Amino acid sequence: MPVDYRLSNLRALEAESIHIIREVAAEFERPALLFSGGKDSCVMLRLAEKAFWPARIPFAVLHIDTGHNFPEVLEFRDRRVKELGLRLVVGSVQEAIDAGRIRERPGQSRNRLQTQVLLETVEKHGFDALLGGARRDEEKARAKERVFSFRDEFGQWDPKNQRPELWNIYNGRIHPGESIRAFPLSNWTELDVWQYIAEDGLEIPSIYFAHQRNVFYRDGMLLAESDVLPRREGEEVFSATVRYRTVGDISCTGAVLSTASTVEEIIAEVATSRVTERGATRADDRFSEAAMEDRKREGYF
Amino acid sequence: MDLLRFATAGSVDDGKSTLIGRLLYDSKAIFEDQLEAVEQTSRAKGYDYTNLALLTDGLRAEREQGITIDVAYRYFATPKRKFIIADTPGHIQYTRNMVTGASNVDLALILVDARNGIVEQTRRHAFLVSLLRVPHLVLCVNKMDLVGYDQVVFDKIKQEFLGFATKLTIPDLEVIPISALEGDNVVQRSTNMPWYDGPSLLHHLENVHIASDRNLVDVRLPVQYVIRPQSNEFHDYRGYAGQMVGGVLKPGDEIMVLPSGMTSHVSHIETADGPVEEAFPPMSVTVRLTDDIDVSRGDMICRPHNAPRSAQDIDAMVCWMVDEPLRPGQRILVKHTTRWAKAIVKRLHYQLDVNTLHRNMSAEELKLNEIGRVSLRIAQPLFVDEYARNRLTGGFIIVDEATNVTVGAAMVVDAS
Numbered sequence: 001m002p003v004d005y006r007l008s009n010l011r012a013l014e015a016e017s018i019h020i021i022r023e024v025a026a027e028f029e030r031p032a033l034l035f036s037g038g039k040d041s042c043v044m045l046r047l048a049e050k051a052f053w054p055a056r057i058p059f060a061v062l063h064i065d066t067g068h069n070f071p072e073v074l075e076f077r078d079r080r081v082k083e084l085g086l087r088l089v090v091g092s093v094q095e096a097i098d099a100g101r102i103r104e105r106p107g108q109s110r111n112r113l114q115t116q117v118l119l120e121t122v123e124k125h126g127f128d129a130l131l132g133g134a135r136r137d138e139e140k141a142r143a144k145e146r147v148f149s150f151r152d153e154f155g156q157w158d159p160k161n162q163r164p165e166l167w168n169i170y171n172g173r174i175h176p177g178e179s180i181r182a183f184p185l186s187n188w189t190e191l192d193v194w195q196y197i198a199e200d201g202l203e204i205p206s207i208y209f210a211h212q213r214n215v216f217y218r219d220g221m222l223l224a225e226s227d228v229l230p231r232r233e234g235e236e237v238f239s240a241t242v243r244y245r246t247v248g249d250i251s252c253t254g255a256v257l258s259t260a261s262t263v264e265e266i267i268a269e270v271a272t273s274r275v276t277e278r279g280a281t282r283a284d285d286r287f288s289e290a291a292m293e294d295r296k297r298e299g300y301f
Numbered sequence: 302m303d304l305l306r307f308a309t310a311g312s313v314d315d316g317k318s319t320l321i322g323r324l325l326y327d328s329k330a331i332f333e334d335q336l337e338a339v340e341q342t343s344r345a346k347g348y349d350y351t352n353l354a355l356l357t358d359g360l361r362a363e364r365e366q367g368i369t370i371d372v373a374y375r376y377f378a379t380p381k382r383k384f385i386i387a388d389t390p391g392h393i394q395y396t397r398n399m400v401t402g403a404s405n406v407d408l409a410l411i412l413v414d415a416r417n418g419i420v421e422q423t424r425r426h427a428f429l430v431s432l433l434r435v436p437h438l439v440l441c442v443n444k445m446d447l448v449g450y451d452q453v454v455f456d457k458i459k460q461e462f463l464g465f466a467t468k469l470t471i472p473d474l475e476v477i478p479i480s481a482l483e484g485d486n487v488v489q490r491s492t493n494m495p496w497y498d499g500p501s502l503l504h505h506l507e508n509v510h511i512a513s514d515r516n517l518v519d520v521r522l523p524v525q526y527v528i529r530p531q532s533n534e535f536h537d538y539r540g541y542a543g544q545m546v547g548g549v550l551k552p553g554d555e556i557m558v559l560p561s562g563m564t565s566h567v568s569h570i571e572t573a574d575g576p577v578e579e580a581f582p583p584m585s586v587t588v589r590l591t592d593d594i595d596v597s598r599g600d601m602i603c604r605p606h607n608a609p610r611s612a613q614d615i616d617a618m619v620c621w622m623v624d625e626p627l628r629p630g631q632r633i634l635v636k637h638t639t640r641w642a643k644a645i646v647k648r649l650h651y652q653l654d655v656n657t658l659h660r661n662m663s664a665e666e667l668k669l670n671e672i673g674r675v676s677l678r679i680a681q682p683l684f685v686d687e688y689a690r691n692r693l694t695g696g697f698i699i700v701d702e703a704t705n706v707t708v709g710a711a712m713v714v715d716a717s
Contacts, residue, residue, distance in 0.1 A: 019543075055529065166400070166698055169637075171707045
């Protein structure tokens with residue numbers, strides 16, 4: 001223990017996140033933790049585990065499954081949930097499409113369709129708070145979002161009407177039907193997440209590490225060859241050594257050429273990267289300057 | 302590597318966005334795709350240079366109206382420190398945003414334009430920094446390039462500010478002449494101002510001593526959550542989880558729990574990563590006691606001979622944050638540490654003019670963005686310290702009972 005009573009950046013962030021997670025557990029009737037299998041939600045799950053240790057995490061884990069997930073990620077999700085003895089709630093985009101509740105538009109990713117399935121699932125299970133792994137360094141709309149982000153009964157975010165947040169005090173009071181999205185990783189950067197994964201030896205899905213994969217280029221992004229992603233004319237598949245910087249829907253998540261096969265090598269790569277992770281790998285945020293802002297207003301994560 | 306949180310204050314015209322853009326750019330926290338977007342927008346708007354200020358523009362509503370509506374958070378790191386910037390806008394709802402942005406920062410950075418010197422807004426910002434007890438203040442005299450890097454101009458501004466600052470509570474003040482546009486004294490010491498022998502801004506941010514800013518004297522642990530695994534392995538386990546907000550707590554220490562006043566000893570302090578020898582702010586820990594006493598969320602763990610005030614009558618400086626004004630007689634909710642309580646506004650002593658520090662004793666209400674001294678009667682005791690002694694046990698929020706909106710920030714001046 002250092003004599004000057006200082007915490008490192010990572011341990012200060014960890015302490016803040018645990019404080020936020022405990023506030024959510026204490027102030028809400030039915031919270032749930034959003035889990036995608038991505039690195040941020042792996043960190044979230046670990047922080048939740050730490051927050052209540054040696055007791056179990058006192059809330060369910062919620063996954064919105066687009067039906068276009070990487071199989072490696074689903075396998076990882078199921079295993080972690082079982083290890084921690086948690087209840088997993090899955091909201092299925094495929095089911096909603098099959099039942100005719102939402103309609104898929106040809107040529108578009110299912111990313112936007114997640115919002116309605118998320119809202120339906122939240123209503124069905126009566127969740128009043130969702131813990132998400134979003135970070136403020138990811139995107140400019142997120143840079144202005146509160147840690148406790150108030151959503152009206154339609155799940156909508158109103159950026160002009162946010163509750164002031166002071167000291168370490170969070171206001172979780174809501175009326176029935178309204179909800180809070182809580183973001184304990186708000187102050188973490190991509191590099192912080194990777195350094196934490198390294199320091200704590202966290203397990204993450206294999207697709208984050210360099211592997212051989214059949215890919216093709218579309219709009220400057222490297223997409224995976226997959227049944228769910230029909231190729232257009234002129235798009236040629238080739239084999240490359242790639243890894244993923246973010247984990248999302250196969251149809252809109254791009255890979256990066258990389259030989260980084262350990263967390264340390266990934267950290268070295270991230271530290272020198274000159275492109276944001278969303279800019280590099282997420283088609284969904286590229287179609288307009290305000291893509292994320294618009295989706296959040298509609299009730300997106 | 303440790304963490305420094307700082308807030309920036311100043312209007313667009315003072316070059317605040319340019320300065321932040323430069324700090325991010327020079328520390329390589331800006332990525333190529335972000336820079337490309339800014340270059341594109343700069344061209345589209347007809348600028349003949351890359352406007353780094355656009356980097357900190359956020360929402361479409363703001364871009365369309367050319368305004369900044371809220372606190373935005375930015376991140377960068379050097380090999381020495383990680384930095385979190387709370388970037389607060391200069392014009393509308395200034396007080397509300399600055400109070401929000403500065404409530405938990407280590408340092409505040411105020412910009413002035415060297416051509417204009419200290420203006421009303423500078424004094425207002427400095428007062429808020431002082432009111433919120435931000436321990437460190439940096440005054441950046443910007444646009445030195447536009448006054449010929451003249452030492453006389455800088456010294457005059459510095460002296461005027463020092464004179465004003467004597468009326469405030471500012472434990473540590475640094476005044477730095479810079480040019481955000483040209484990069485003088487931002488990251489590197491400038492060769493244009495050989496007469497200045499202080500640090501560059503980044504050097505100061507990297508080295509300012511913040512470890513002594515926390516209160517490590519008065520043990521304060523608000524109980525957040527009671528951990529009871531009820532498993533075979535941890536059958537009788539009862540742990541009190543929370544974030545340390547004051548003092549240093551060790552196993553073996555005698556403690557007192559408020560409101561019961563019961564005493565016990567710490568048997569274990571632990572985290573999922575193992576036992577902790579000493580818990581201090583801002584650690585999140587779980588504490589176990591040697592005796593089975595009743596402790597629940599909202600209680601405060603402290604020391605028998607060093608306890609916060611258990612108070613139902615509280616005088617506080619209140620910053621009001623919504624259109625509907627605060628009036629005596631009004632019923633409100635407050636959240637202090639992990640404790641909620643109902644309260645009633647007994648009296649508004651005065652409204653403080655943040656520009657002149659004049660006390661308006663005849664004020665009958667506190668309007669949006671106004672600050673005043675208020676007496677509250679709380680339905681149950683809160684365990685408070687003076688805000689000046691501990692920001693986290695001296696600060697609380699005021700919430701509207703009907704709308705659930707956070708309507709005010711309060712800082713304890715006196716309690717009984």
